Amino acid sequence: MSTKRILILLPLLAAIGAGGVWYTQKLGGEPQTAKAAAPPASRSVPVVTRVAEVRPVAERIGTIGSVQPIAAIAIKARVDTVVETVHFAEGQEVKAGEPLFTLDSRSLEAQLRQAEANLERDRANLEKAKGDVRRYGELVRTNAISRTQYDAAVATADALEGTIKADLAAIEAAKVSLSFTRITAPMAGRTGTVNAKTGTMVRAADTAPLVTLTQLRPINVSFNVPERHLPTIRRALTEGALKVTAAIPGSSQPPAEGTVSFVDSQVDQQTGTILVKGEFPNTDTRLWPGQFVDTVLTLRVDPTALTVPDAAVQTGQQGRFVYAVKADETVEVRPVTVARSQDGVAVITSGVAAGDRVVVDGQSRLYPGAKIAERADKPAGDKPAGDKPVGDKPGDGSKKKADTPAASGGAS
The missing domain is CATH 2.40.50.100 (RNA polymerase II/Efflux pump adaptor protein, barrel-sandwich hybrid domain)
Structure with missing residues (x-):
């Protein structure tokens, strides 16, 4: 074949090859591109939830107290x-x-x-x-x-x-x-x-x-409480004895129990507190004069307090809120009003109702409308949300499955 013919055929073959490539991409490439551009399926966020419940909750004041003898002669x-x-x-x-x-x-x-x-x-x-x-x-x-x-x-x-x-x-x-x-x-x-x-x-x-x-039995523990609690203390004293406990820091022994025996006649204007004394039997001489103890005064017990775990309450620009779980296993943001928090429990006055499920762990990955899945690797002894009792620990297979992306996606 002459050189002139070869030069004529080369552009023709190149044009035919380019057309074939174009045709191939048009037939098979577009669905793949569209498939790649499509958004991935929504994945569930693994979280731990608990149920808001009504139960008796004591209102307590915790402070540092000092042990003082009733008499030292x-x-x-x-x-x-x-x-x-x-x-x-x-x-x-x-x-x-x-x-x-x-x-x-x-x-x-x-x-x-x-x-x-x-x-x-x-x-x-x-x-x-x-x-x-x-x-x-x-x-x-x-x-x-x-x-x-x-x-x-x-x-x-x-x-x-x-x-x-x-x-x-x-x-x-x-x-x-x-x-x-x-x-x-x-x-x-x-x-x-x-x-x-x-x-x-x-x-x-x-x-x-x-x-x-020095008298050791009984013995006093003196502590100061904010003056705003004075009306509650006085009202409670008219109804009966106020309980107070004293725990030695670092001790494994249970706190000593006593009752309020004295409320000072005036408020300290410099600190805005009032002196209160509790009397303890101290039969085992656990409390020693001059010792500092962790004192907890129980003001009252609210028998119908609506509570959620303290970990469920988050703080945002608009104030405190919780992630509440809806029936379709998605979450919504609900502003809440917290009356007080103690012992890992928050007392709620508005925002949730008894029986509502709230998220207590995993909130960092949530947003309004996010799909959730109850996490399988809860700490042992935790009570799951809902009415289900605590069950056996999941096996290795179920735990591994919950940790994989495929399992998370499949829970959607």
């Missing part, structure tokens, strides 16, 4: 003498009336004996004076003595009667002073540091106590 000496015996060990618990200290009583016993001797002497003088008055009375009637002598005898007898009363008072004072040498516990409690050992000289004017006795 500083035991001091009331006479000047020497400590003879200490009857307890530091930190020992004692009962009311148990001996604590015995002080040297020899000088006070001598003073008591002296006062008793003075009484005997003055009583003898009084008897003599009364006899003189009787004799002088007979003599003055016969004018054997002057009236002045008789009056002097009567005055002497009256003075001795006063002296005897003074002697009796001195004896009583000596007995009281002598009783101060036997120091006993005025109440049940725990002793602190002993500042006076055996042989220590103590005086009534000393400022440092011999020992401090």
Whole structure:
């Protein structure tokens, strides 16, 4: 074939090839392009839902409290003498009336004996004076003595009667002073540091106590609450006792339970709070004076509170809202009003009704109208939404299927 013919055929073959390619794309390529351009099928978003329910919910105030003893008595000496015996060990618990200290009583016993001797002497003088008055009375009637002598005898007898009363008072004072040498516990409690050992000289004017006795049972916990709760507290106190609990931070023991025993008579203007005290039996001495505890005051119990898990409530530009699940398994945004949140539960006053399903996990991928699917890998022990009881854990196959895109798409 000549070169001229080849040059003529090459453009012709190129034109035929281009036309074939165009025809092929026109027949088979357009459906594929359209299929690729079509939007993918809607996929369900895996979420966890719960049901809004009506149940009793307590209104509580949590704050930090300090443990304070109802009584802490500083035991001091009331006479000047020497400590003879200490009857307890530091930190020992004692009962009311148990001996604590015995002080040297020899000088006070001598003073008591002296006062008793003075009484005997003055009583003898009084008897003599009364006899003189009787004799002088007979003599003055016969004018054997002057009236002045008789009056002097009567005055002497009256003075001795006063002296005897003074002697009796001195004896009583000596007995009281002598009783101060036997120091006993005025109440049940725990002793602190002993500042006076055996042989220590103590005086009534000393400022440092011999020992401090602290009452542990019962015991008080003091805490402050905002003044806005004062009307509720006062109203609740008229209806009955207000419960309060005190938990030791970091302790595995359950909180101690007590009741409100005192509400201060005025509000602190600087802090806007009011002082409240709770009394605890403290039978196990769990609460210790000076300790800080987590205090929870229960103001009231709302028996018909509409609640949702706290995790269901989201915050947006328009305020708080929840994702509510409709009958077709799509979600909508519902603004809600939250009265209070505590213990992982939000009390709702408007926006949802009892029985409504709300999303508690997976909200970050949701939008109004989004299709949802209940997630299969819920934490063990979680109560699923609706009336279905908690079932067995899903098998590995179902869990794997829920995690694949195909499974998510198929749930649509």
